[in-house]
Amino acid sequence: MPDLLAARSQMAVSLAFHIVFAVIGIAMPLMMVLAERRWQVTGHAIYLDLAKRWAKGTAILFAVGAVSGTVLSFELGLLWPRFMEFAGSIIGMPFSLEGFAFFTEAIFLGIYLYGWDRVSRRAHLWAGVAVAVSGAASGIFVVIANAWMNAPTGFALLNGQVVNVNPFAAMANAAAVSQTLHMTLAAYAATGFAVAGIHAFLLLKDPANAFHRRALEIALIVGAPAAVLQPISGDLSARHLAAHQPLKLAAAEALFRTQAGAPLTLGGWPDVAARETGFAVRVPYALSLLAFHDPHAVVRGLDQVPESDWPNVPAVHFSFDVMVAAGSYLALVALWTGWLAWRRTDLAHNRWLMRALAVATPLGFIAVEAGWMVTELGRQPWVIYGVLRTADAVTPMPGLMVPFLTFTLLYCFLGVIVAWLLYRHIIRSPAVPEWRGFYMPPGSGA
């Protein structure tokens, strides 16, 4: 394996691992605070149990997220020193803001987890709110830095030297709004549906279980609105790509030829040599319509640049389809849930809905991972789009296969353990039988 590929793979593994914990760290505190608030309002112990159970899960996941995030901040220098030397002064500011947001999150999570008996009920709830808000803020700051890599601005180049650095302008880059919106919604949708899915699965066996019913309710309150809004934010992202990163959109849509009235290509396998995508479903004019809100607009294809500057078209196209498919499924299930809730149906006794939710459990996270594949692979061969090539940013140190394998093994090991711990303590929890059969009619108490 060449060193560049090893470095990219290590970064990919580190990001793919960390993002799961980062996403949960954004949304889980919100659910925990909602449960605690309901406990304080209704006085029903079931919500306290829920809040404590979710807090326990947050504790495990936040710790792994914190340390794997530290790895990433170092890896920027360990693997991409030339990128950081170039970009540090331009884009370090959102990272520093993220540092403060993360600091706040860690402080108040400590207070939340260990302070049940040490601070007032009010202060405890507000500590949870501080965790939820600063968690979302740190995610937003990091994504702003990534958005800059897609839409670099806030500096000028003079004979290869960076001049006229303006960190505020760099933060206000063209991709910032669409990317942060898309990612933040994704965090709530993925976590909300993962939790809802688990409890829906358990409700299939025991639909009257009040604990799972309440958990499902709160998880859906967090996940469903985000899942419904996500396609709108996706549309914003697609239009941004069409205007600013046409090659990424072309790769995502396997659009080899620049054309007016471009079709939307669903599925299929792009054959790069033949410049065509076999076995695909094409929706005429749909891509032009989505990208420019005009069925006859010209969409730029891969033919705009030489093939050596293309991203990996099959990988980007496949990831994009996976993301869109998983996201659409969540949005449809969310709409269905909303309709049933509006009709005041008892959700937990609707077996088809519970099955559909159980299927959704992993889909949000699959969409998150696939979405990052689209944005990262779609930017290649550039690390800073149009400015610095990934191959020019990598460390000169040889033998990068060794750290890549080491960190991959470490993360596989940790992943297995975290999954097992969560299964053992959060889902198959000893306290559940206490609530079994304890039926609470919908609308009572809450």
Add this chain to the structure above:
Amino acid sequence: MTLADVLAGIVFVALNAYAVLGGADFGGGAWDLLALGPRKERQRELVAEAIGPVWEANHVWLILAIVLLFTCFPPAFARLGTLLHIPLSLVLIGIVLRGSAFTFWRYGSPGGEDERRWGVVFAIASLMTPLLLGTAAGAIASGALGDGGRGSGDFYDTYVAPWLNPFALSVGLFALIAFAFLAAVYLTLEARERELQEDFRRRALASGAGLFLAAVLALLLSLDGAPRVRDGLIFAAWAVPLHLLTAVAAASALVALWVRRWGVARVAAAAQVSLILWGWALSQYPYILPPDLSIAGAAAPAATLRLMLGVLAVGAVVLLPSLFYLFRIFKRPDA
């Protein structure tokens, strides 16, 4: 003093905070491994209770130092990442294992079979991380991370020799003992029972003596290994007053431990470790990475530095009250 100097100073303040706060959390892990005697389990329990609510917040000081470094001094960060790739990767593995093992241990299976196993991983990672972090600091101080080292072709000379040498390793040892010393001193204050206080008092006194020996060893090895640090620590105008202050802090810590004034000992021990760190920083000033990369030479453009100062001011307004609140809840002597 330039703007770049101020920001370099702030990066070092973050490192200093990491050393006296996060460092003590690592030191706690060392005492977990060395838990002995009839109160073995209670010692471990005390360490875990002391670390639990604060270790994640303390850990963020390191992240803050890193992001400030790569924002304000990008070439220094790039060179550190390149030449210290191996020890820093090992530090990361240590950080990952320490943090996750601690959480798995505390939130895992109370009383279960695997509980102690995670405790062992936590303790070993707590030893490994400061040792390697100190070694990396030793490599910086020794002036081995010059630009000349880059791209010379020889893997060992470029990526291994700068840190795998007696001086750098002696700094690693020093860091390990310093963190263990801090942890033992803090734990005398955290302990509720008289016997536990005495356990950690003995440990604090022993590691305090060990710290002195490690300092002498590092100083002796610096004669050869780190001439700049040696010259700074011996001949500079500030050297004598700084050494006097450090000696006063060290003596106060030991005397306070001896007469069981735990609160005084905590302040004096933290001051002692901080003064040693600032001695290192002053000895290599104006270089951020001796022998050739100066603070001015590595500094980001003035626009970035000015903005970062603003970010730090705003950040401090959020951070400092929050930190104060955290420590008031969990670290008040009567809490």
